[in-house]
Amino acid sequence: MKVTRRNFLKTVSFSALVVALTPRSVFAAPNNLRSIRTGLQPGGKTRLVIETSSRPSYTLSYADKQLVVNLSNTNGKADAQTKLANGTLIKRIAQIQDGSLLKVSATLTSMIDAIDKKQIMILEPNGDNEYRLVIDFVAGTGIGINTASAVSTKTATKPVVNNTQKTSSVSKQHIIVIDAGHGGKDPGCIGKGGTQEKTVVLSVAKKLKKKLDANGYKTYLTRSGDTYLKLAERAEFAEKKHADLFISLHANANPSRDMKGFSIYTLSEKASDEEAQKLAESENAADKIDVNGFEQFSKDIRVALSSLQQHAVAELSEEYANGCAKSMNRASIEQQKGPSVRHAPFAVLRSTVPGALIELGHLSNKSEEKLLKSDAHQNKLVDAIAKSVNSYDFDV
Numbered sequence: 001m002k003v004t005r006r007n008f009l010k011t012v013s014f015s016a017l018v019v020a021l022t023p024r025s026v027f028a029a030p031n032n033l034r035s036i037r038t039g040l041q042p043g044g045k046t047r048l049v050i051e052t053s054s055r056p057s058y059t060l061s062y063a064d065k066q067l068v069v070n071l072s073n074t075n076g077k078a079d080a081q082t083k084l085a086n087g088t089l090i091k092r093i094a095q096i097q098d099g100s101l102l103k104v105s106a107t108l109t110s111m112i113d114a115i116d117k118k119q120i121m122i123l124e125p126n127g128d129n130e131y132r133l134v135i136d137f138v139a140g141t142g143i144g145i146n147t148a149s150a151v152s153t154k155t156a157t158k159p160v161v162n163n164t165q166k167t168s169s170v171s172k173q174h175i176i177v178i179d180a181g182h183g184g185k186d187p188g189c190i191g192k193g194g195t196q197e198k199t200v201v202l203s204v205a206k207k208l209k210k211k212l213d214a215n216g217y218k219t220y221l222t223r224s225g226d227t228y229l230k231l232a233e234r235a236e237f238a239e240k241k242h243a244d245l246f247i248s249l250h251a252n253a254n255p256s257r258d259m260k261g262f263s264i265y266t267l268s269e270k271a272s273d274e275e276a277q278k279l280a281e282s283e284n285a286a287d288k289i290d291v292n293g294f295e296q297f298s299k300d301i302r303v304a305l306s307s308l309q310q311h312a313v314a315e316l317s318e319e320y321a322n323g324c325a326k327s328m329n330r331a332s333i334e335q336q337k338g339p340s341v342r343h344a345p346f347a348v349l350r351s352t353v354p355g356a357l358i359e360l361g362h363l364s365n366k367s368e369e370k371l372l373k374s375d376a377h378q379n380k381l382v383d384a385i386a387k388s389v390n391s392y393d394f395d396v
């Protein structure tokens with residue numbers, strides 16, 4: 001059957017947050033709609049907020065100038081407070097009760113593109129508010145809205161990635177920034193055999209770029225040669241490229257020469273453990289080589305990031321990092337003892353782009369230093385990371 005993106009709805013789900021309609025949840029107490037409101041956000045974004053009595057389980061459907069939020073097991077409310085702000089892309093909002101499914105249908109003033117996952121979040125109750133489903137979007141041309149990635153709302157319990165989506169001419173090409181740590185006058189850590197972190201990670205970064213390009217992504221390297229870049233410049237680069245994902249590659253060193261294995265980190269202002277804190281300090285120290293521009297950028301970015309965005313970016317980063325750890329485990333790449341994903345205040349991760357910092361292994365360990373230098377092991381790492389990108393759910 002020939003379908004076009006214009007005549008079909010795209011039904012997708014934010015799978016991490018969708019509760020499957022299992023027999024048990026059918027008997028769960030229904031959710032109740034409380035209010036609907038819209039507003040304008042910086043950058044001309046339209047924000048739609050749907051407030052409900054309990055955590056919403058939802059999918060989105062798009063059609064021409066129509067955005068439908070399907071809330072499962074939810075009762076509508078005829079007199080729900082609906083506040084429509086001026087100047088947004090939403091003209092009108094209707095509620096349609098379809099059995100236990102509530103459809104909140106927004107009539108738009110223009111077409112929109114597929115809504116990026118990081119533009120959707122569920123907020124926990126606070127103060128006078130109950131649960132809120134918050135969706136941000138801008139005017140577009142329908143890019144990324146195609147039937148190839150449609151998934152059933154009832155079976156989506158796991159992130160669903162449809163490979164055809166990546167080659168489809170109408171789907172959005174996702175942008176990935178690969179950051180090879182250190183460089184130039186900053187060698188990073190150095191193994192006993194003299195292997196420098198900056199060299200290993202650049203080699204892996206280039207291989208990863210090649211692989212991801214072949215898989216249909218648009219990729220950029222923060223550095224493609226032996227050059228020194230400030231941490232802030234790396235984060236800023238990802239911002240400027242409007243990256244969907246940021247992957248920073250590093251290798252580790254530990255006073256204990258027995259310590260080995262990879263570890264994956266996401267940004268948190270509070271470190272998950274002392275070791276993670278120390279590692280962040282040593283990675284952040286790269287900037288102390290000269291500049292102090294980082295502090296300022298970091299402050300600017302933090303001001304620019306609303307707490308909503310921070311929340312969404314952190315959630316997506318965590319999702320990617322967990323998937324990456326799984327992919328590395330599946331490839332039988334040795335993991336450092338302890339949790340597979342940790343958190344620490346890494347300067348390079350301070351941006352609005354979801355991402356993770358991967359310590360590929362320990363150069364301080366003799367056998368791992370040898371591995372990290374070898375093409376075969378670098379390819380193994382690249383394969384595992386590329387798979388983690390493929391299985392990351394970019395869109396909703």
Ligand SMILES: [Zn+2]
Pocket residue numbers: 181182188189197249250251283
């Ligand atoms: Zn490093």
